[in-house]
Amino acid sequence: MANLRFSHMSHWKTIPYKTIPNFRDFYYEDKSNAAYYSDWDRILRYHAATGYEGIEVAPWDLADMLPLFGTLKEFAEFAKERGVAVSGMFHGAEGSHDPAKREEVLASSRLDVDRIVEMGGQHMNTCPDSNYFGVGPLSREQVRYAAATLTEMGRYAESKGVRIGLHNEFFCAINKENHREFIESTDPRYVHYCLDTAQIAIIGEDMVKFYDDYHDRICTFHLKDTASPKLPDSVRYAKDVEIQDDGTRWFWEPGEGVLDFKSLWRSMKKHGFQGWVTVETDGTPDLLASMALTTYYLERELGPIYR
Amino acid sequence: MDSNRKFALALDLVDLDRQEPNRNRRESRYFWDELFTLVPAAGFRAIELPYQPKWDFGGRSGVPMTNYAVTTKYGSVAGFRDAMKAKGIERIATVAFSPLLFASAPTEVYFGAFAHFASEALRFAAETGAESLVVTPTPPVGILESTHGEASVWSREFLKRTSDLLDRLALEARTTGVLLSLKSEFWSLLRGDRIDTFLSGLDGALADIDTAHLRIGGLEPAARIRSLSGRIGSVHLTDTAFVDSGSAWRAVNPEFPADRPTQVFRDIGLGDVDLAGAISALDDASYRGWLVCSCRQTRDIYRAMLRARAFLDGIAAKD
Numbered sequence: 055m056a057n058l059r060f061s062h063m064s065h066w067k068t069i070p071y072k073t074i075p076n077f078r079d080f081y082y083e084d085k086s087n088a089a090y091y092s093d094w095d096r097i098l099r100y101h102a103a104t105g106y107e108g109i110e111v112a113p114w115d116l117a118d119m120l121p122l123f124g125t126l127k128e129f130a131e132f133a134k135e136r137g138v139a140v141s142g143m144f145h146g147a148e149g150s151h152d153p154a155k156r157e158e159v160l161a162s163s164r165l166d167v168d169r170i171v172e173m174g175g176q177h178m179n180t181c182p183d184s185n186y187f188g189v190g191p192l193s194r195e196q197v198r199y200a201a202a203t204l205t206e207m208g209r210y211a212e213s214k215g216v217r218i219g220l221h222n223e224f225f226c227a228i229n230k231e232n233h234r235e236f237i238e239s240t241d242p243r244y245v246h247y248c249l250d251t252a253q254i255a256i257i258g259e260d261m262v263k264f265y266d267d268y269h270d271r272i273c274t275f276h277l278k279d280t281a282s283p284k285l286p287d288s289v290r291y292a293k294d295v296e297i298q299d300d301g302t303r304w305f306w307e308p309g310e311g312v313l314d315f316k317s318l319w320r321s322m323k324k325h326g327f328q329g330w331v332t333v334e335t336d337g338t339p340d341l342l343a344s345m346a347l348t349t350y351y352l353e354r355e356l357g358p359i360y361r
Numbered sequence: 362m363d364s365n366r367k368f369a370l371a372l373d374l375v376d377l378d379r380q381e382p383n384r385n386r387r388e389s390r391y392f393w394d395e396l397f398t399l400v401p402a403a404g405f406r407a408i409e410l411p412y413q414p415k416w417d418f419g420g421r422s423g424v425p426m427t428n429y430a431v432t433t434k435y436g437s438v439a440g441f442r443d444a445m446k447a448k449g450i451e452r453i454a455t456v457a458f459s460p461l462l463f464a465s466a467p468t469e470v471y472f473g474a475f476a477h478f479a480s481e482a483l484r485f486a487a488e489t490g491a492e493s494l495v496v497t498p499t500p501p502v503g504i505l506e507s508t509h510g511e512a513s514v515w516s517r518e519f520l521k522r523t524s525d526l527l528d529r530l531a532l533e534a535r536t537t538g539v540l541l542s543l544k545s546e547f548w549s550l551l552r553g554d555r556i557d558t559f560l561s562g563l564d565g566a567l568a569d570i571d572t573a574h575l576r577i578g579g580l581e582p583a584a585r586i587r588s589l590s591g592r593i594g595s596v597h598l599t600d601t602a603f604v605d606s607g608s609a610w611r612a613v614n615p616e617f618p619a620d621r622p623t624q625v626f627r628d629i630g631l632g633d634v635d636l637a638g639a640i641s642a643l644d645d646a647s648y649r650g651w652l653v654c655s656c657r658q659t660r661d662i663y664r665a666m667l668r669a670r671a672f673l674d675g676i677a678a679k680d
Contacts, residue, residue: 121613299391
């Protein structure tokens with residue numbers, strides 16, 4: 055039995071069909087590749103074919119998925135029939151530092167935990183607060199308030215069998231100057247950590263050292279590479295920084311950037327990590343190519359170290 | 362070719378919602394800056410800009426489809442207009458707005474957001490110098506029914522509130538000099554000629570002609586143009602080969618018929634709508650507004666622009 059199970063973060067945009075029964079006719083309408091990227095049936099088959107046992111879904115996709123499947127449980131069963139489990143769902147705790155938003159943040163969190171339970175998922179990987187621009191820098195009191203809110207979210211999640219994994223975006227109000235303080239202000243019984251390898255490196259952490267320091271909190275990964283670690287504050291804290299005007303990409307497939315994944319894998323082996331590792335390739339021009347490219351790297355380069 | 366005809370290209374040919382490889386780049390400014398260079402190269406010097414509040418959220422201001430996005434990236438609406446002029450796009454002919462984003466929201470939220478963003482789109486249209494604001498008066502029936510239940514129960518009140526909202530918008534439009542035009546889509550509560558009664562209760566709003574929507578809804582565009590006898594505020598030249606033989610119009614996602622997937626809207630010239638007949642009818646009606654070429658759902662933005670140009674050149678050659 056493998057220690058690592060690979061999932062893929064769904065960055066497919068709106069997928070309009072559940073299945074395309076008239077695939078050949080649909081293709082012949084314009085002879086483009088639209089037929090290949092328009093139904094969940096084939097998208098999920100691509101996951102299974104490229105070695106992903108799981109899919110992590112995004113909450114902003116649910117409004118389009120529900121009319122196709124009726125319920126999230128139906129979606130999970132549909133995926134399972136194609137060899138893919140729902141590993142979890144992303145979540146954003148925007149405004150967690152703000153007492154005025156506490157009830158809204160908690161209610162939204164409970165809703166998404168329930169959705170994950172319905173899909174049979176295990177992880178709710180959670181951006182801990184709003185973007186830095188327009189909000190940061192947070193006061194120490196605000197950081198602690200946000201940590202308390204996340205602990206409260208985690209208490210509910212844990213009671214439902216779901217693990218909250220803090221997922222720090224490099225442009226989040228929780229950032230370099232308060233990231234570790236924030237983690238340590240949450241209750242480790244209820245709040246875990248999803249190590250997004252690229253985000254953490256862009257913030258300015260050493261990915262391997264961070265894993266070594268927090269391995270007992272880390273419950274899952276968002277695995278991706280970057281070619282731009284340690285971005286300066288002036289970039290990370292700028293307005294709408296995630297999408298760059300000139301098309302500069304922050305994220306690359308593992309092995310295509312500069313991060314030391316082999317050392318990370320050795321550390322994961324040392325600490326005996328077991329569980330879901332979600333590959334995330336946001337920013338790619340071709341998700342299917344990125345999925346295959348990453349699987350090759352995982353199998354051939356990292357697999358001999360730990361799997 | 363009638364020298365009074367003026368053609369624009371709708372930017373709804375850039376699908377920002379659906380999947381395709383390399384779709385992400387469409388959220389970066391560089392993509393749009395290049396597109397604005399290529400649009401004139403395809404022979405279009407005016408565009409229709411879809412006004413989509415979605416781009417106010419999530420840090421995606423690279424998509425220049427809201428006041429927030431445009432001012433973030435170009436400093437001001439005037440700066441945006443100047444940037445496009447420098448690339449050969451002389452004007453924004455029309456601005457289009459749909460309340461679709463809010464369709465599944467509770468009723469009060471839906472109407473509040475509709476009123477707020479439609480008004481914002483109108484001010485944006487005025488500031489860009491657009492001739493008209495084309496408003497979709499209702500989201501698809503299927504989406505509304507999935508939220509509110511059977512349409513016959515709530516549609517009367519829903520349309521009354523829509524009418525009140527658009528009445529206020531029409532009043533505001535008159536102060537800006539922007540024409541208000543209402544689009545009849547085949548999936549709408551006001552599909553086909555149902556919009557006529559609705560329009561008759563509004564002071565200052567005109568009808569939009571969307572050739573593919575009319576055709577799918579069972580109306581021939583040329584006949585429809587003649588029946589409106591001049592009460593036309595805007596025109597969208599769209600093409601289709603789709604026949605709604607069932608009840609696709611009532612589906613939650615009518616643009617993507619679930620029972621038999623198909624490209625409902627084809628690139629201009631690739632469907633079987635009598636566009637030449639529609640243009641001729643518009644000439645007969647002395648229509649002098651913009652004819653907006655829309656290649657919604659295209660599989661290839663750049664081929665679609667050139668296909669539209671080739672089609673228009675073909676029409677001109679026959680005149």
